[in-house]
Amino acid sequence: xxxxxxxxxxxxxxxxxxxxxxxxxxxxxxxxxxxxxxxxxxxxxxxxxxxxxxxxxxxxxxxxxxxxxxxxxxxxxxxxxxxxxxxxxxxxxxxxxxxxxxxxxxxxxxxxxxxxxxxxxxxxxxxxxxxxxxxxxxxxxxxxxxxxxxxxxxxxxxxxxxxxxxxxxxxxxxxxxxxxxxxxxxxxxxxxxxxxxxxxxxxxxxxxxxxxxxxxxxxxxxxxxxxxxxxxxxxxxxxxxxxxxxxxxxxxxxxxxxxxxxxxxxxxxxxxxxxxxxxxxxxxxxxxxxxxxxxxxxxxxxxxxxxxxxxxxxxxxxxxxxxxxxxxxxxxxxxxxxxxxxxxxxxxxxxxxxxxxxxxxxxxxxxxxxxxxxxxxxxxxxxxxxxx
Ligand code: CA
Numbered sequence: 096x097x098x099x100x101x102x103x104x105x106x107x108x109x110x111x112x113x114x115x116x117x118x119x120x121x122x123x124x125x126x127x128x129x130x131x132x133x134x135x136x137x138x139x140x141x142x143x144x145x146x147x148x149x150x151x152x153x154x155x156x157x158x159x160x161x162x163x164x165x166x167x168x169x170x171x172x173x174x175x176x177x178x179x180x181x182x183x184x185x186x187x188x189x190x191x192x193x194x195x196x197x198x199x200x201x202x203x204x205x206x207x208x209x210x211x212x213x214x215x216x217x218x219x220x221x222x223x224x225x226x227x228x229x230x231x232x233x234x235x236x237x238x239x240x241x242x243x244x245x246x247x248x249x250x251x252x253x254x255x256x257x258x259x260x261x262x263x264x265x266x267x268x269x270x271x272x273x274x275x276x277x278x279x280x281x282x283x284x285x286x287x288x289x290x291x292x293x294x295x296x297x298x299x300x301x302x303x304x305x306x307x308x309x310x311x312x313x314x315x316x317x318x319x320x321x322x323x324x325x326x327x328x329x330x331x332x333x334x335x336x337x338x339x340x341x342x343x344x345x346x347x348x349x350x351x352x353x354x355x356x357x358x359x360x361x362x363x364x365x366x367x368x369x370x371x372x373x374x375x376x377x378x379x380x381x382x383x384x385x386x387x388x389x390x391x392x393x394x395x396x397x398x399x400x401x402x403x404x405x406x407x408x409x410x411x412x413x414x415x416x417x418x419x420x421x422x423x424x425x426x427x428x429x430x431x432x433x434x435x436x437x438x439x440x441x442x443x444x445x446x447x448x449x450x451x452x453x454x455x456x457x458x459x460x461x462x463x464x465x466x467x468x469x470x471x472x473x474x475x476x477x478x479x480x481x482x483x
Contacts, residue, residue, distance in 0.1 A: 144376040152186040152371065155204065157197040157214035159317045160190025164338040167397065168269040168363060169213040172390045176382060184379050186211070197315035201366065205261045210371035213268050216254075216364045217298035218313070222261075224439060225446035227299040228453055229254050229265065231358040233432035235453075238270035238360035238395050239468075240460045245362075248456035253449045264372050266387040268365040269394030272402075274355030275339065276420055277332030278323065278348035283420060286427045295319060295331035299435050300357030306431040316342065323347040332357065336405035337398055345413040352418050356428050363394065 154173065158166040173186040191197035194209060201219045204212040216229035229250070236244060244250040245267050254265045277296065283289065290308035301311030314322050314331075322328045324347045331348070332355070333339050345351070355361075365387045372380060409415040420428075440447045 144374070146183075146376045146378070149182065150184045150375060150379065152184065152210035153194065153208075154186050154188045154211045154213060155194050155200050155209040156188060156212065157191055157200050157218060157315060160188075160193060162190070162316070163341045164271070164334060164394070164398065164401075165269070165316070165363060166190070168365070168390045168394050171393055172213075172365065172386055175386045175389060179382050179386065180379055184375065184382065188213075191315060191317055197317065198313075201261070201263075204366050204368050205263055207262075207368050207370060210368050212366045214364060214366070215297075215361070216265070220298060223257055223445075224443040225257050225449050227439070228446070228449045229257075229362060229364065231298055231300070231361045232436070232453070233300045233303055233357045234359070234429050236360055236457055236460065237464075238272050238362070240457070240464070241270065241360045241362050242267065242391070243460060244453065244456045249452045250456070253452055257445055257449070258366070262369045264367045264369055266365040266367070266384065267391045268363040268387060269391050270363065270398075271334050271338070271358070271361045272395055272398050273335075274332065274358040274361055275335050276352035276355050276357070277330055278339070278344050279330045279350045279352060280348055282350060282418065283352060283424060285421065286424055289424070292329045293327075295322060295328045295333075296357060298357070299432070299439065300332075302435045302438075303357070303428060303431045306435060307427055320344065320347060334361075335398065335402050336409055337401040340405040340409055345409050345415045349416055350418050351409065351415045352420050354420070356420070356425055356432075363391075365390075 154169050156166065156169050158169075160166070161170075169186075169188045173188050177185045189209070191200075195203040197214070198218060200209075200212040200214045201222065203209045216223075216226040217231065219226045235241075241250070245254070251265075251267070258265045277294065279292075281288065286307055289304070292309040294304055294309055294311060295314045296304050296311045297313045301313065304311045312322075312328055314328070316333060319331055319333055320343055323331050323344065331344065333342060333344060335355070339345070339351075367383065372383065375383065406417075410417055436450070440450045
């Protein structure tokens with residue numbers, strides 16, 4: 096039997112097989128055309144996750160419009176997301192009071208009045224007591240340590256769990272680094288000097304301040320200057336030199352105290368309405384996540400770059416009296432902070448759950464930073480003082 100006889104005998108079968116293959120190819124082509132038509136339908140009706148659709152977000156913030164430092168994160172986010180997505184996702188940023196007042200940002204985003212918000216988690220401690228963990232714990236973690244806990248210590252997952260019932264997805268939205276202890280109109284030489292003082296100081300630190308004999312008040316940044324000027328408060332903490340200079344607080348208070356025991360690495364937050372986020376196609380969702388992370392780092396970079404020049408201006412040009420809180424005051428505040436944390440953990444199950452994760456990460460990173468960051472800064476100061 097030769098190959099030519101084989102070809103001759105099976106020729107009809109080969110032709111049949113070729114015809115069958117042609118039918119299959121035509122059928123696949125027709126199916127593909129049909130699904131392309133479905134896609135076109137999706138485009139025209141603007142279905143969820145549509146890559147050819149443009150999305151426009153409203154971002155509400157707890158800061159005055161165009162406010163330096165804290166206010167830059169939402170603006171940076173809006174600028175970057177529009178550029179990265181080639182205009183497929185744009186956002187307009189509204190300052191406090193433009194759509195909703197500062198302290199209604201959480202509800203506005205939760206209810207979908209806005210798609211996203213920028214503020215600080217501890218402003219919502221009346222609704223979610225455990226939210227204080229995600230901004231600042233007195234005598235807690237620095238910016239670098241907080242970022243580590245969010246990204247690799249389970250912090251971000253716990254934050255999402257705490258906000259899920261409110262229809263919100265939280266993301267880290269910038270850090271101020273170590274803040275200043277605040278503005279006072281008298282010297283603080285002992286804990287006695289804090290007694291009877293009415294101070295703008297939010298979060299768990301507000302409870303600490305009350306425990307040592309003061310009164311804490313929650314006031315948004317935009318009203319801080321007037322509150323100090325008119326005597327609504329005797330003292331106020333805001334952020335640090337760069338932001339406090341911008342707010343003009345040196346005009347209404349004489350003494351500027353450090354260190355910011357109450358906010359060692361205050362984290363800001365982006366909150367995104369769950370439906371607004373889920374309506375985006377996956378690539379835009381990824382851009383939102385990455386862009387917020389970039390904006391988070393950019394804020395810390397800016398404070399690192401600008402704080403010292405602002406402090407020099409406050410002291411040298413405006414005559415601000417810079418003071419360090421005495422050790423016994425810091426120790427008393429530290430003991431009261433531990434008690435406030437234990438009280439919070441005892442009354443709120445979510446706070447108790449978060450505390451386990453926070454404390455484990457804190458203990459580890461504190462031990463390591465004792466022999467790395469802290470030991471290095473001490474060594475650098477030794478060399479610096481030696482050279483003086
Ligand atoms: Ca602050």
